[in-house]
Amino acid sequence: MPERILIVDDEETLRLSMKARLDVAGFTTEVADNGEEALRRMKEQEYDVVLLDIKMPGMGGIEALRLFGELFPKTDVVMLTGFADFSTAIECLKLGAKDYLVKPVDATELVARLRSLVRSRTSERVLQETRKSFLSLIYIDLLGPLKSARESLMRVQKSSQSKLTAEQKEELANSMMLCEKMISRIQSLDEDMKQEALLSDLERAAH
Secondary structure (H helix, E strand, C coil): CCCEEEEECCCHHHHHHHHHHHHHCCCEEEEECCHHHHHHHHHHCCCCEEEEECCCCCCCHHHHHHHHHHHCCCCEEEEEECCCCHHHHHHHHHCCCCEEEECCCCHHHHHHHHHHHHHHHHHHHHHHHHHHHHHHHHHHHHHHHHHHHHHHHHHHHHHCHHHCCHHHHHHHHHHHHHHHHHHHHHHHHHHHHHHHHHHHHHHHHHC
């Protein structure tokens, strides 16, 4: 599925020319001429990347960037500006912008930057899915056997308490403690997974 890009700029010629270039490059693009319209569109439709102009009437780019970061944390934002300003670039990056481009933006560079950003998003998504699969395997494959081992150790402790030497009792206690630690650690991972799933559901509902 093509990546969905929202271009937000009050200069009609610029936003339409960027849209045409990105459409040719295979992206799915939409446009907005100010921050308020962009916010409305983002509430109706999920975007992968927003190209956001800094200087606009009404809601400016900095204000919009701050708001988008709070409401749409999964959407990456690339700032556009008509002049190079190092301090403004740093401010944007601190607020969560993924990149900062000076207009007029070279079409080839724009496409290259967006494709690089999309690859990063894809890699991050794959990494998260791999992590969830790995944690699921740990939970399913290890928790059951560990609980069984703990129960076996408890039975041994109860039935053989008088027959064990002090050294054997110590080894048994250490083994049970290790089982308890591993079970607790895996259950903690499971709680983390449930919390992540809940947060994802809440984010989708908010959008």
